[in-house]
Amino acid sequence: MTQPSTPKAAKPKPAKDAPREPKAAERILTTAGELFYREGTRAIGVDEIVSRAGATKPTLYRAFPSKDHLIAAYLEGQGEGFWTYFEAAAGKHPGDPKAQILAFFDELGERATRPGYRGCALTNAAVEYPAADHPGRLVSVEHKQGLRERLRQMTKAMDARKPKKLADALLLLIEGVYVSSQLFGPDGPAAAAKGAAQALIEAHTRPEPE
Template identity: 60%
Template sequence: MPTKRSSSSTVDTHDETKPKAAERIRRTARELFYREGIRAIGVEEIVSRAGVTKPSLYRSYASKDDLAAEYLRDYEMAFWSVFEAGAEAHPGDARAQLMFYIERLAQRATQASYRGCGLTNAVVEYPGDDHPARKVAQTHKRKLRARLAEMSAAMGAKEPEVLADGLLLLLEGTYASGQLFGRQGPARSLVAVAEQLINASLR
């Protein structure tokens, strides 16, 4: 009986600590990948910063590529939470919902710590279509383009797909230029440009 209790206790302890280690790895990777880029960060730095061992990482993720893909799935969930926040603030008003996001993006993109969109950055880092991280990013961007088309149609745009493409180009430009110019960059004009683009596209 004592032997059985000891074995059970060991298993329980392992099961309790494993999720904690996995969460530390996930949180650390998210911070480092966003700030420094996925390629620039190695497994050694992640486990060191997270305070875990390499075996702990590989118990949860088969490879760094899988961890990078998981980081982007987490990033995408956070993105949609922010992007769709306007729906609660402005129910039934697609234009106000979109501008709710754009106004907040303009604020974030002029901050010194801004590193753009993690999903866009991943596409730049991994040009090959077969990388797990790029696949997550590509799928997300297609969803965003489709969502913008839905919102453009709801606004009454003459050509919803054209407006959606214009808005997507505007957003992607902001993600990139925010990192280049900071507070005095083009992102400070994002709201005004978006309004003009939408106004010009309405019936």
């Protein structure tokens, strides 16, 4: 009776190279991520997360020690995602830090006008949790320090007169895009970011008038 080809597969049959269906803990993390980003981490309770993820609270708490740690894991993922697209933009112009940064601003401006855009999850989390020891805030602060460092490295590579100042100014523009997009929507000041970045880079690298 057990034919080789059963019409209805009794076992899900992992099939090795087939895309395994995500485990409960993964579903929880991705579902939480979507909800956290859209509504903010304080606005979403664990009950809603597990119910939407098709899981249960004990499963959540077996995978994450607390909601705060789930938030931290979500932010880690966001940070990795940031670096992926930051370095992708930089990769378009090897050896040309000016063009690399401008490519990033291009990408940023494009993202900031997409529907549902709500800025940088890590920045938002730092606003939501002012307490210095919150696990989520720690992830955010570390990430932003890394970004500051990366920008400095690039402004040094372009021989800016004051690379640290230029990097910080660019960082201000980036963070400004993040929050002002939430305030103003698609027609906000974010569209001015790339031009401003260009002008600042220009001002810092233009040959000094004798």
